[in-house]
Amino acid sequence: ATKVPFRLNQNQALLTFEDEGVAQRLTKMSRHTVNLDNTKANVTVRPFELEMGFQFELHVTVSGKKINVSEIPELPIPKDWMRDKLELSFYKAEQAAGGGEIENVTYNKESGTAVITFLKPGASNNFVGCTKYLFCAEGRCFKLAVSPHFDFRLRKFQPYCRVSKKTILLKGIPEVEEDEESVQDMIEIHFQKPSNGGGEIEKIKYTSRGAAYVCFEE
Structure with missing residues (x-):
């Protein structure tokens, strides 16, 4: 499969679920309140769109x-x-x-x-x-x-924007005192719980400083 680089901006996270139904359900819910230790963060879930391409x-x-x-x-x-x-x-x-x-x-x-x-x-x-x-x-x-x-x-010849079925993009994650790995673990715990509309997570990537490029493959 072709690997496509994606720019993950500061205070954003990508989550890939085993079940595509989980990703679609979370996207429809749009906003989620995540407990980041002593801080309750209101984050936004967006569909994960790869760079625009062309088909012909x-x-x-x-x-x-x-x-x-x-x-x-x-x-x-x-x-x-x-x-x-x-x-x-x-x-x-x-x-x-x-x-x-x-x-x-x-x-x-x-x-x-x-x-x-x-x-x-x-x-x-x-x-x-x-x-x-x-x-x-x-x-x-x-x-x-x-x-x-x-x-x-x-x-x-027409442009298209591919939307992932199993991956979501989290935006609006606030800056907290905890280190990046700890925040990523807390995000994973929240979205893995069925009570929060989540499910089993295959991969997760969170960045708190600067931007990171993620090679996405579905």
Whole structure:
């Protein structure tokens, strides 16, 4: 499971219960009076919300108009000339049953790669299974690597805020003389009692000074 960091601010506590019904019941009660030794503290229970994220559908399709070309040799000719030679070679495309008219060639000299875009939809299908392509330039022949070009589309993109079913966030815990561990024990005792609407606690984290980052995993 993925661990998500959560910022726990000063005088706050996180409690994770074994039974999610306990957490939901305490959240509905909202306010609780906790006995912290000689002090009665009115604390607030809030649903534990993780950082906002995004959910979406990623649709991947093989382009019917584009192919990726790599392992293009570096030759002592201008970049535009190489692009023209690639266009001419793939336009003829005798090795792939005809490529057809080319709409655009994007060539990257540094990486030795290019994206060939044909004018006619479905033209790239002629290169299916053609992993090596014979390319001749400057009196020499080279084998270029050819692979499908994938189109990525995001759909149903929307933000969401995930709420934990088993964990609650306590706010408004007052500062007391007792040390942090003692206060945490008193909070745990209170929320573990069924008479207070509580139940068995799996984990608890309380911070009285500064802020702490908790790795949350549910």
